[in-house]
Amino acid sequence: MDWSVQQIAKLAGTTSRTLRHYDDVGLLKPSRTGGNGYRYYDQASLVQLQRILLLRGLGLGLPAIAEVLGRESDAERALSRHLDWLRQEQDRLARQIASVQHTITAMKAGGKIMAEEMFDGFDHARYKDEVEERWGKDAYATGNAWWNGMSAEQKAAWKQRARQLGSDWIAAAQTGTAPDSTEAQDLARRQVEWLTGIPGTPAAASGTGGGTSSDVKGYVTGLGEMYVADPRFAANYGGEAGAAIVRDALRIYAGKHL
Amino acid sequence: MDWSVQQIAKLAGTTSRTLRHYDDVGLLKPSRTGGNGYRYYDQASLVQLQRILLLRGLGLGLPAIAEVLGRESDAERALSRHLDWLRQEQDRLARQIASVQHTITAMKAGGKIMAEEMFDGFDHARYKDEVEERWGKDAYATGNAWWNGMSAEQKAAWKQRARQLGSDWIAAAQTGTAPDSTEAQDLARRQVEWLTGIPGTPAAASGTGGGTSSDVKGYVTGLGEMYVADPRFAANYGGEAGAAIVRDALRIYAGKHL
């Protein structure tokens, strides 16, 4: 009238190890234990085991199952709670999938950029005139000295950050991210933090008490305009419309936080 | 030019423990280690860390991340594989959600049954005539003796199984499960296994060499007809159409496996 571990395991479609585990945690005790320590199970055990396995198949944890088996009528509430949790997980997964797709897009874009050698780190010479005109001659000199004073590794790291930012912006633009969205604003923050690392700029000076808030604000929004104006940027950002997102995101960020 | 653990942890939005873990597993070594054992990180470390955390946020495991960071251009394939896995998970979750909802429906139905005391275990007397007519007088006598010989606990366990089966059938019928679907066929299998426990029936005899396969087949399909014919069953199964699912599922199962 009763079965050994292996037998009941096969009947229920599980393993003896699982049975021993359930015994250990007190989820399902054998109906009888032989003098030799052998575990024996009866019909009632089988029914319980089947219920346990059913609930496990639904994704419930062992403590939750114990709770359900303990209080007779609690099962429905437990399952409803579990259902909520499952739905949350599904949402989380959906968001993650979107993020991964987004990232893949970004990496493809990033690859293109690297191939074309755009955004190559910090192309000082290219913007020499503009920098001097906007922030003075020694601003350019300072920046140039800073850049030349860095080791090859430091330069590489700096370029890496710039590329990352660039490709993220492009991905955001191509997926139609709104300028005031969390993602775009996060990118704007990163862009400003990146700028903060460049000495001689208002952004860098803001931390040392050397500049005013409005200086930084003007600098950042000015940079945004620069991005839009430059056809090489706009081309990668999906045309002027795409580049406008970068400009708007920076402007909004500057307005809120600077 | 470099930061301590806490500092870089804050910069990247993680904890020092995580940094130490990454050091342990070789995912991100400090750029420099002080004579006192202190860990120090530089800009390149920060960039790497940010990439790691990004990939972690996308759900990749540490080994996968190490792989991505190791081979430069492998990131895209890794992310694509990860994307596949994420989609599989989403499917699995979707199926689990369906199952849970199904089960909740079943439990509600089961509660109704218990309240109405239908399916009350194994109502021998109720089917006395039919059993005698179909399988002979001593078949009924045998079954009756067997039933009366069980302890109260055994009877309870038996009833429990019957109720579970009944409510599962009802849930299947109410959710429009197809008779040849995996779920319905699984139910049919359970139903047959349940029957196998009743001595004196062809189903029970099949295991002991006392009956032929066609006996069992006829018994099972006959039982299906009985279910459909009985208005009390049909009422709970959602009318004749619902009950027909039970009959068809049993018939298909018998045809395939008996």
Add this chain to the structure above:
DNA sequence: CCTAAAGCTTGACGCAGCGTCAAGGTCAAG
């Protein structure tokens, strides 16, 4: 009756990714 093959027992490590004490050096500030 003896032996080999199953089957059973308890015990314990492994996995994934850190969180969370614990015990004890190190460093900057007062």
Add this chain to the structure above:
DNA sequence: CTTGACCTTGACGCTGCGTCAAGCTTTAGG
């Protein structure tokens, strides 16, 4: 010199078993 903040290594905990490992018991076969 002391306090407190920050650092180190070491190790357990969590989830649900899978997977040896060493050793006792039962069973089937010669």
